[in-house]
Amino acid sequence: MKRRTLILGALCAVAAGCGQREFTAPRNLDNACALADERPHYVRAMQRTERRWGVPVHVQMATFHQESRLVGDARPPYRYTLDVIPMGRQSSALGYSQALDGTWEEYQASTGNRRARRTDIDDAADFMGWYMTITQERNGIALTDARNQYLAYHEGHTGFARGSYNAKPWLLAVADRVAARAEVYRVQLQTCS
Numbered sequence: 001m002k003r004r005t006l007i008l009g010a011l012c013a014v015a016a017g018c019g020q021r022e023f024t025a026p027r028n029l030d031n032a033c034a035l036a037d038e039r040p041h042y043v044r045a046m047q048r049t050e051r052r053w054g055v056p057v058h059v060q061m062a063t064f065h066q067e068s069r070l071v072g073d074a075r076p077p078y079r080y081t082l083d084v085i086p087m088g089r090q091s092s093a094l095g096y097s098q099a100l101d102g103t104w105e106e107y108q109a110s111t112g113n114r115r116a117r118r119t120d121i122d123d124a125a126d127f128m129g130w131y132m133t134i135t136q137e138r139n140g141i142a143l144t145d146a147r148n149q150y151l152a153y154h155e156g157h158t159g160f161a162r163g164s165y166n167a168k169p170w171l172l173a174v175a176d177r178v179a180a181r182a183e184v185y186r187v188q189l190q191t192c193s
Contacts, residue, residue, distance in 0.1 A: 023071060023072040023073045023119070024071065025069045025070055025071050026038045026039050026042075026070055029065055029069060029070065030184075031188060032058070032061060032184075032185040032188040032189045032192065033188055033189070033191065033192040033193075035061070035070075036189075036192055039070075041121065042070065042121050042125075043057065045121045045122045045124075045125040045126075046060045046061060046125050048122070048125070048126070049125040049126055049128065049129035050129070052126070052129060053126075053129030053130060053132065053133045053143075054129075054133065054143050055128065055129045055132045055133070055143045055149075056143065056144055056186070057185075057189060058146075058182045058183075058185040058186040058189055059132070059143065059144065059146045059149060059182050060125060060128050060129070061182070061185045062146050062150075062178050062179075062181040062182035062185055063097075063128060063146070063149070063150055063153060063178060063182075064096055064097065064124075064125075064128070065178075065181060066150065066174065066177070066178050066181075067096070067097060067098040067153075068095065068096050068097070068098055070096060071096070072095060072096055072119045072120075072121065073094070073095065073119050074093075074094070074095060074096070074098065075093065075094055094118045094119070095117070095118030095119045095120075095124055096118065096119070096121055096124035096125075097118060097124040097125075097127050097128050099118050099124070099127055099131075103131070104116075104118055104127065107127050107130055107131070110130065111126070111130060113126070128153075131153065132149050132152075132153070134157065135149055135152040135153070135157060135160070138157045138161070139152055139157060139160055139161055141160075146178055146179045146181075146182035146183075147175045147176065147178060147179035148160075148175075150174075150175045150178040150179070151165045151171070151172075151175045154171060154174075154175075155171075
């Protein structure tokens with residue numbers, strides 16, 4: 001009986017370990033090599049996406065940084081009425097990529113990956129590659145252009161085509177920061193072992 005309990009306990013521990021996800025931000029988000037050392041599976045997911053969709057790792061990494069700080073269960077803040085009554089979240093964005101419900105469902109249908117989860121870095125990276133490839137097709141933005149890819153990612157394909165971002169100086173500044181971070185990551189990734 002004791003042996004059976006021990007085996008059952010060990011199996012439960014293994015199963016629980018398999019289901020765990022890292023939902024906290026990596027310790028050093030400013031250094032791509034440190035991020036790769038701490039979370040090598042994140043970089044492997046982004047490398048698979050680069051091979052499949054052509055979106056460079058540094059562009060993905062900078063976009064993930066801006067969207068969620070690489071926090072797997074990130075959500076937008078709540079809206080409040082009278083500063084105290086919660087009225088729901090600002091949007092349905094969730095996970096590493098902060099994909100909205102409708103866009104995520106479109107991705108699942110388009111790729112046939114119905115089991116994809118926004119809280120899984122592999123799926124989130126694949127989503128980002130899929131989305132940015134469509135951005136390239138519809139809006140003519142190079143996959144290496146982190147600034148404009150981010151603007152289209154934030155505003156949507158139609159919003160980008162209309163130039164809705166031009167009325168948002170704060171968003172243009174954010175896109176500039178994403179582009180600068182992508183360049184820093186690109187240089188750093190060349191030096192990682």
